[in-house]
Amino acid sequence: MVVLTGVAGCGKTTVGRALADALGWYFEDADAFHSPASIAKMSAGIPLDDADREPWLAAIRARIAECLRDGESTVFACSALRAAYRAALVPAGPSDETRARVRFVFLKGEPGLLRRRLLARRDHFMKTDMLDSQFAALEEPAPGEADIIDAARTVAEITAEIRLRLGA
Ligand SMILES: Nc1ncnc2c1ncn2[C@@H]1O[C@H](COP(=O)(O)OP(=O)(O)OP(=O)(O)O)[C@@H](O)[C@H]1O
Numbered sequence: 001m002v003v004l005t006g007v008a009g010c011g012k013t014t015v016g017r018a019l020a021d022a023l024g025w026y027f028e029d030a031d032a033f034h035s036p037a038s039i040a041k042m043s044a045g046i047p048l049d050d051a052d053r054e055p056w057l058a059a060i061r062a063r064i065a066e067c068l069r070d071g072e073s074t075v076f077a078c079s080a081l082r083a084a085y086r087a088a089l090v091p092a093g094p095s096d097e098t099r100a101r102v103r104f105v106f107l108k109g110e111p112g113l114l115r116r117r118l119l120a121r122r123d124h125f126m127k128t129d130m131l132d133s134q135f136a137a138l139e140e141p142a143p144g145e146a147d148i149i150d151a152a153r154t155v156a157e158i159t160a161e162i163r164l165r166l167g168a
């Protein structure tokens with residue numbers, strides 16, 4: 001499993017779909033796991049808090065566990081901004097083994113670039129003014145915790161780089 005992480009606008013969904021297509025894997029977007037209340041909250045410009053995110057992360061963890069169990073290689077797009085959120089996504093199991101099967105990729109982008117992307121994006125509940133709160137919540141993964149990739153590169157370049165690092 002690959003989990004693409006990072007703040008809004010870094011390209012999780014766009015890269016995730018391209019990567020899943022290139023690998024012949026399934027794709028799951030964490031946005032589809034939010035409760036209607038959380039979507040309404042974000043749409044109103046209010047950032048989620050830990051309590052909002054807890055059941056959401058648990059639902060994604062359950063889906064990751066199913067994929068691992070059923071051998072369904074899947075790319076997940078999930079912000080997973082904090083270290084505790086990333087830890088919450090890894091299903092229980094023989095810890096090192098399970099952890100090794102969930103690979104985190106962090107798409108690292110500058111606020112100015114991501115702001116421009118969100119301003120240009122249409123028909124999405126997550127508006128540009130949420131970006132500051134996304135960066136405030138962000139705990140960047142350490143290099144050993146995730147593959148860190150420059151979000152400013154093209155989708156094709158990022159996809160190729162992730163495939164290279166996966167050895168795929
Ligand atoms: N590498 C890229 N180069 C240029 N544009 C990109 C790139 N990645 C994404 N975009 C564009 O930036 C916008 C945001 O991308 P996307 O929706 O994939 O981000 P996201 O991280 O999934 O955001 P969110 O967390 O809000 O769902 C989209 O309009 C997308 O087309």
Ligand SMILES: O=C(O)[C@H](O)[C@@H](O)[C@H](O)[C@H](O)CO
Nearest residue numbers: 007008031048053079080126
């Ligand atoms: O943890 C969060 O604050 C949320 O997951 C957001 O990151 C949104 O889901 C996403 O970025 C909007 O598309």
